[in-house]
Amino acid sequence: MNAHLTALPAEGYTELAGWPVEVLDELHHLADECRDGRITYPDWISADQALRTAAQRPPAQEDVIEALEVALHQIDDVDVLLSPYGRTLRNHFSALTPPPTTEQLRAEIVELDRRVSDWQNERGRPYLEQRLKLVLRWLDEAGEPEGEVVELDQTSGLPIQTVRDQLVEDDPVIGPIPRTWAEARSVAWKNASDAERTIAQPYRGYFGDAVAEIAKLRREATFSLVRAAFEVGGDDPGSAALRQLWSSGALRGLVGYVMREEEPTTVVHRIRPRLGG
Numbered sequence: 520m521n522a523h524l525t526a527l528p529a530e531g532y533t534e535l536a537g538w539p540v541e542v543l544d545e546l547h548h549l550a551d552e553c554r555d556g557r558i559t560y561p562d563w564i565s566a567d568q569a570l571r572t573a574a575q576r577p578p579a580q581e582d583v584i585e586a587l588e589v590a591l592h593q594i595d596d597v598d599v600l601l602s603p604y605g606r607t608l609r610n611h612f613s614a615l616t617p618p619p620t621t622e623q624l625r626a627e628i629v630e631l632d633r634r635v636s637d638w639q640n641e642r643g644r645p646y647l648e649q650r651l652k653l654v655l656r657w658l659d660e661a662g663e664p665e666g667e668v669v670e671l672d673q674t675s676g677l678p679i680q681t682v683r684d685q686l687v688e689d690d691p692v693i694g695p696i697p698r699t700w701a702e703a704r705s706v707a708w709k710n711a712s713d714a715e716r717t718i719a720q721p722y723r724g725y726f727g728d729a730v731a732e733i734a735k736l737r738r739e740a741t742f743s744l745v746r747a748a749f750e751v752g753g754d755d756p757g758s759a760a761l762r763q764l765w766s767s768g769a770l771r772g773l774v775g776y777v778m779r780e781e782e783p784t785t786v787v788h789r790i791r792p793r794l795g796g
Contacts, residue, residue, distance in 0.1 A: 536579035546614035560657035648787035676719025705731035
C-alpha cells in the first residue's frame, strides 16, 4: 500500500474520526437520496440532524477532517482509489460533514456561475452544470430560490429550444421543410427579445448572416424542383411522380436525413430571480 495511506485507517476499520461506519453509511445514503431527488433538501437536513443527534458523537474536529482530506488527495494508486475500500472511505469521509446550509449553497452558486461561464473550463463544465442545477433545486426546495437554469446554444447564445423551434420552415407551397442550424440561429436571433439577447452576449460566437444566407441558398436549390412540381401541377408524369413522393413523406424524410447535422454544443446559464418576486 502507498506510503501516503499511513494517515488513513486500515481496511476493515469500524470508525472514522470517532464516528461508527454504520452511522456514516446511513448519513451517506441520505445524501445520495437527496442528490437523486428521492427526498427533498429539507427532509435531508432533518433526517441528517436526527441521525447525528442519536449517534451521540461530537462533530469531527476540523484538523482531523483536513488531515484525512489531504491524505485522500495524495492517493496516487488508481487501484486503491477504485477499490471497494477506496470508494467506501471517500463516502464515509464525505458523511463526516453535515449537509451544506442555504448560506453555503448561495455562496457556492456564485462560484459555480463564474466557473460555468469560463470558456477555458470546457472539460469540467458538464459536472459544474449538473452541480449548479442540483444546488438551485435544493434552494428552491428550501423556499429560498436563486433562479433557474436554461440551456443555451453556445454559438448564438440563445436558448437551445428557441433555436431548435426554427429548424423547420412552413413553406406555403410544399409545406414544412428543414432548415440548417445556421439558418435557424439567424431567424431565432432576429426574433429574439432584448432579454434573450442580453443573456446571449457573453456566450455568443460567430454565426454571421452570410453563413446563414449561403445555407439558405443551398436549401432553396435543394427544394426548387419539388416546389416547381407543385407550382406547375398538371399531368406531367415527372412532376406528378415528384409530388407523390413528396406528399408521401418518403422524399421529405430522405432530404431531412441528408441535411441532418450534429447537435450544437450547449452551455447552462442561471437566470436570477427578479427582485420583489
